[in-house]
Amino acid sequence: MHHFQYVGQNLHCESVDLAEVAKLYGTPTYVYSAATIADNYKRIVASMKGLDVRVCYAVKANGNLAVLRYLSNLGSAFDFASAGEMRRVVAAGASVKQSVFAGVGKAESEIRMALEAGIYSFHVESEPELARINHVAGKLGVKAPIAIRVNPDVDAQTHAKITTGTSANKFGIPLRQAAAAYEAASKYPNITILGIQSHIGSQITSVGPFVETLEKLAPLAASLREKHGISYISIGGGIGVVYKDALASGPFSWWETQPEARRPLTPEVYGAALSPILKQLGLKVLIEPGRSMVANAGVLLTRVEYMKRGQGKNFLIVDAAMNDLVRPAMYDSYHEIVPLHRDTTRAALVADVVGPICESTDCFAKDRQIQALGEGEYLAIMSAGAYGHVMASRYNARPIPAEVLVKDSAFEQVNARETFEQMIANEKIPAFLK
Ligand code: LLP
Numbered sequence: 029m030h031h032f033q034y035v036g037q038n039l040h041c042e043s044v045d046l047a048e049v050a051k052l053y054g055t056p057t058y059v060y061s062a063a064t065i066a067d068n069y070k071r072i073v074a075s076m077k078g079l080d081v082r083v084c085y086a087v088k089a090n091g092n093l094a095v096l097r098y099l100s101n102l103g104s105a106f107d108f109a110s111a112g113e114m115r116r117v118v119a120a121g122a123s124v125k126q127s128v129f130a131g132v133g134k135a136e137s138e139i140r141m142a143l144e145a146g147i148y149s150f151h152v153e154s155e156p157e158l159a160r161i162n163h164v165a166g167k168l169g170v171k172a173p174i175a176i177r178v179n180p181d182v183d184a185q186t187h188a189k190i191t192t193g194t195s196a197n198k199f200g201i202p203l204r205q206a207a208a209a210y211e212a213a214s215k216y217p218n219i220t221i222l223g224i225q226s227h228i229g230s231q232i233t234s235v236g237p238f239v240e241t242l243e244k245l246a247p248l249a250a251s252l253r254e255k256h257g258i259s260y261i262s263i264g265g266g267i268g269v270v271y272k273d274a275l276a277s278g279p280f281s282w283w284e285t286q287p288e289a290r291r292p293l294t295p296e297v298y299g300a301a302l303s304p305i306l307k308q309l310g311l312k313v314l315i316e317p318g319r320s321m322v323a324n325a326g327v328l329l330t331r332v333e334y335m336k337r338g339q340g341k342n343f344l345i346v347d348a349a350m351n352d353l354v355r356p357a358m359y360d361s362y363h364e365i366v367p368l369h370r371d372t373t374r375a376a377l378v379a380d381v382v383g384p385i386c387e388s389t390d391c392f393a394k395d396r397q398i399q400a401l402g403e404g405e406y407l408a409i410m411s412a413g414a415y416g417h418v419m420a421s422r423y424n425a426r427p428i429p430a431e432v433l434v435k436d437s438a439f440e441q442v443n444a445r446e447t448f449e450q451m452i453a454n455e456k457i458p459a460f461l462k
Pocket of ligand 1: 086088089107130131190227229230231264265266267316317318319320355359414415
């Protein structure tokens, strides 16, 4: 359940009127709800009651320092895809000692940094990576804890661009070769085998692919426990969330505040399906949710620039663009778009909601029915807390947007909008042009 709702006619995040935030900090601005993050975190942990579970939140979904600190306060550890993400967690004042490092292309410098920081485990994606980790650990005179990411060849039935668990993907070591990879790992003097890992994709909306993966992995995990004394299994992230009808813009109806009712895969269903298999393994369980922790905890506030009536087509031109939130342009993804001030007496219109960038893909929604709006009015693009700000760019020399965290009736800007001076700070005219 998220904490964005209309109070009277105005959309609130927890007890904060979002129009106030938009006026104070300008737009486009991301706003996050702490209570929603806490609910998401607690639900996934509760769904696996009886197991020794550790959440390693996937930093890539939303790496804002305040979000990381809040998740750390809740008890979360982290899953890194780069040394930069690890440094973010350190900068947020959180420990990395319970955290894991994933990714197919870990650089030597990143491995060194992670070892020096005392990382819990590396999730190894290839044999050359194993050799490199062993080499770096040897130079530092330490042993590197690892788990091998096993590719189970399971179709996650999600968007082609975010599926990772089939043999066509670059991720992990194929299940058939995994036992041999563990044998190889056991021969390296500076490696400690600690676990087994798998992550099959993102925005997965049914529990079937997770169960299939775990069933495929279970025999290997059991034999690794016997042979190499592994102590944990990481089952990755990937739990899907509600994007469509995350909040309806039409007249109030019972389901407007009940997006959970239409949620295809809840944490409870996930936990109930996986727990029995996990209990049999008797291993510590790591999960790496990103999206399901933060997606519905964030919105992107934007302001209407123009209402342009085209030939048989309306365009609602807003001040946010694909550089601020790239998911619709990149994955054709759907995001609910609602007015901050709802007025049911106004006519609805059908429009494309587009940004100011000079590209046709700079479009948040096609032929969307939306309340008639005019210049200067605000909108919220819903479910933008995951893979939103982290994927923002400066395309068209647009600054990286601001971020605000709300908790109850308190709110604070936790990342200021980039200034033009910051944008060009590292650039210079070379001497030979002067
Ligand atoms: N663990 C590993 C090893 C991953 O690669 C990922 C995501 C996660 C965990 C977290 O998955 P989640 O719980 O968030 O589904 N930019 C795309 C999503 C890319 C996901 C990449 N890996 C999007 O906007 O949909």
